Amino acid sequence: EDQVTQSPEALRLQEGESSSLNCSYTVSGLRGLFWYRQDPGKGPEFLFTLYSAGEEKEKERLKATLTKKESFLHITAPKPEDSATYLCAVQDNQGGKLIFGQGTELSVKP
Amino acid sequence: ETGVTQTPRHLVMGMTNKKSLKCEQHLGHNAMYWYKQSAKKPLELMFVYNFKEQTENNSVPSRFSPECPNSSHLFLHLHTLQPEDSALYLCASSLRGYEQYFGPGTRLTVT
Numbered sequence: 463e464d465q466v467t468q469s470p471e472a473l474r475l476q477e478g479e480s481s482s483l484n485c486s487y488t489v490s491g492l493r494g495l496f497w498y499r500q501d502p503g504k505g506p507e508f509l510f511t512l513y514s515a516g517e518e519k520e521k522e523r524l525k526a527t528l529t530k531k532e533s534f535l536h537i538t539a540p541k542p543e544d545s546a547t548y549l550c551a552v553q554d555n556q557g558g559k560l561i562f563g564q565g566t567e568l569s570v571k572p
Numbered sequence: 573e574t575g576v577t578q579t580p581r582h583l584v585m586g587m588t589n590k591k592s593l594k595c596e597q598h599l600g601h602n603a604m605y606w607y608k609q610s611a612k613k614p615l616e617l618m619f620v621y622n623f624k625e626q627t628e629n630n631s632v633p634s635r636f637s638p639e640c641p642n643s644s645h646l647f648l649h650l651h652t653l654q655p656e657d658s659a660l661y662l663c664a665s666s667l668r669g670y671e672q673y674f675g676p677g678t679r680l681t682v683t
Contacts, residue, residue, distance in 0.1 A: 505578075562614040
């Protein structure tokens with residue numbers, strides 16, 4: 463059964479304190495791994511898609527990486543506006559539904 | 573309008589009411605989805621439509637009834653809901669099943 467586990471559940475950082483969020487997954491055959499950002503009371507905002515182990519993508523202070531078992535979302539020198547819940551999801555190679563993790567709630571204090 | 577829009581943004585309804593949620597996508601996508609998001613739980617897929625045809629019903633109770641008249645519009649008809657159905661209902665769309673783009677959601681409260 464496809465499964466996604468994100469850790470930690472919550473992360474508190476000081477502004478400028480870099481860290482990483484983890485997304486561990488099991489899937490029969492990976493078509494894609496997706497990262498989203500969700501602000502309170504809003505819909506998830508698409509960030510990245512990773513397709514194969516070794517792939518990396520960057521956007522501003524965020525960098526996503528992928529191995530055969532997990533993905534990391536690295537946040538470099540975060541700012542308070544990076545505070546949000548970050549969601550990870552996987553899709554199998556049958557092009558089926560996305561399986562979401564429970565998210566990591568990130569709080570960045572000035 | 574751009575992206576995926578949802579109306580209403582907030583809805584309070586009694587257990588005997590009938591209401592509908594509306595979703596519209598302006599991205600030229602061909603697949604649309606309904607998700608339920610409850611506090612501290614992963615997003616739960618409810619329904620999938622590809623080219624207006626329902627391709628997935630994730631064991632959703634019959635008090636939720638989807639309708640997809642065309643590739644740009646999706647509705648979720650609600651009747652005789654229960655308090656545990658209170659949640660954020662999210663609509664999403666994608667092109668051929670790739671990245672899904674979400675709307676802002678409808679916050680539903682069942683009293």
